[in-house]
Amino acid sequence: MIRWLLLLLFCTAAQAHQSSEAYLSYRVDGAEVEQRLDIALRDLDRDLALDADGDGQLSWGEVRARWPDIERLAAEGLRFTADGAACRALDRAPPQLDEHSDGTHAVLVGHWRCAAAVHELQIDYRLFAATDAGHRGLARLVGAAGEPLLLVPGAGPQRLGTESRGFAGFVAEGMAHIASGLDHVLFLVTLLLVAVWRRDGAGWAPRAGARGAFAETLRLVTAFTVAHSITLGLAAGGVIAPPSRWVESLIALTVLLAALDNLRPFVPGPRWSMVAVFGLVHGVGFAGPLKDLGLRGHELVLPLLGFNLGVELGQLAVVALLLPLALLLRARAAYRRWIVPGGSSAIAALATLWLAERSLALNLLP
Template sequence: MVARYLVMSIAALWHFAGVVSAHELNPTVANFEVAGQVLSLELRLNAEAILTEIDLDEVTDTDASAKAEEYDALLARPGPDIEALFATESDAFLNDISLFVGGAQIPLQFLSIETPSESVPGVGRQSIASFIAELPSRADSVSFAWGDGMGPLVIRQFGVDDPFTGFISGGDSTGPISLIGGMGMTPMEGFVSYIPVGFDHILPKGLDHILFVLGLFFLSLRWGSLLWQVTAFTAAHTVTLALGALGYVNLPGHIVEPIIAASIVYVGVENILSNGLSRWRPYVVFLFGLLHGLGFASVLGDFGLPTEQFIPALLGFNVGVELGQLTVIAIAYLVVGYNFGKKPWYRSYISNPASALIAFIGAYWVIERVFL
């Protein structure tokens, strides 16, 4: 029974880690501004996912898509190739985003797209596509509609006081957005609306962060040990999350992502070699937490924070991250800790094998993110 349970647990963890690979999909971000009668729209999007017609409402990681191979092939191509392909398909893409004034649809015109020349392994490449539209002379508000299967869309208004910031899903539309501003979030709206953004980055999207938290869990089921580690990790990533979001600290993804993977290797290996919480473990976890915070900050860079409610939204995001981490620990405890944590064979048959698998996955990600 123990052997069967262990095999099932390892298989579940392997699948949970995205079969060791991860190409996370971030939401599309729409920034718009009106000058005179011209509306300028800039979309930060995953052009490869759009070109392969992945259903972004159903898939949060490209490896889970039936079109994963086609997506990976595009991701391996240089940026200019993606720009050319997207420009060719731009008319089809414009069927998925619509601009309205009153009840009348206003045509959008594609201008250009910029795609990084190379992608970062494990991270979806973000392109910036630009569009314009000429508004009617008496337009005082606009609204946007977003196509089915296009995933979440973050909409941000610029160039006015108290600008609009909102989120819609594929198949949804915004209400009228005033062109003179005055539709910004209240502090409570900013706080509450960013809690699910932080939670979502842990569950289900934060595979590397999930494995790190599981690594903390599998060291010891003693609550004192777990509390020290989680406190150190939380304190650290809170600091760099805030500094990164404010723009004071910024490390490129090709540096941060491999080190985050290395932190997963460390906690997995130390779990096996140690007999419990060492005196240096909380300090090492704190250092790795600083880097994980920069990873969280990059997510906020993708979403953006409402200018008028920056602090409430930042706090809401951090609360969401913490709720996600606590949920991971709670699930792990209910699945293995509650039933088997006091068994004499728990460490040999569950904790150590799970830690070894965590370290193996982390090592693969280090290699993938540095060399592949």
């Protein structure tokens, strides 16, 4: 967290200068190392003048024609050793591009063989040190959860351990994701507020006993869990990859609709069916941290199970905190007149702001 605050302060001090970042990932398999470096085309164009026709737009042909120069710049600006010893370069992948939130990047992938099984990488990062004082690199190890390593050009070698996080670490990561995901938490809160009630025509009425409330909560949580587990697995494995802006906008919409349904029921059918549909959207949103790990095939199984278990434990914690209180208050006038309408209205208002921000790329909330 401190690294990110320093980066934010640096970028603020740079005033009009646009943040410049390169993304670096390492995959270690015994003595084999795969390195992937994503460099923004705008940074490469500044140093290498890739825009041959000067029209202000970079074509694939212009980038591909200068690929040897791009590889040479990357080789001069980035070197690594394994446990203090140099590794032997094996091959390089064909030229390719990829999109990040800050624009199009050139992707350089290479493979190395080291003298022995790798325990630690020492990264000497000097990319754009002479031409962009604000540039930074973000390095991570494939399969290791947590924040990337912030690389400052010219700061000297920095260490990146190659021990991946175990099952318990991914469980903790899933719980942390729920704790930090206010939209997911408020969706659950919205459901639980009226789980202690039953539909009564166009409104709600308190359930006679706790058994009915527990049964309804079980149906809702089960529907949400099954639905989001399906799309979490598909999205984390790369089977589906909808734009994050759409996903985040739809998550905000699910919170809004659930809150409005609290105020005046309008969703047809049993509520668990609505929750199952909405859970499919939330599952894609849950997949972000796992997708960032860059895992493939069987590598994803254990992290996926651990992360999903952590998400479920986080959900159960919300249920354990809120449901007993809702049961206690379900027949009180204050709960019917103030707590549910007031809480649902506040959640609906916040979800509306989220929806506007995410769908229209606005900045309405601090």
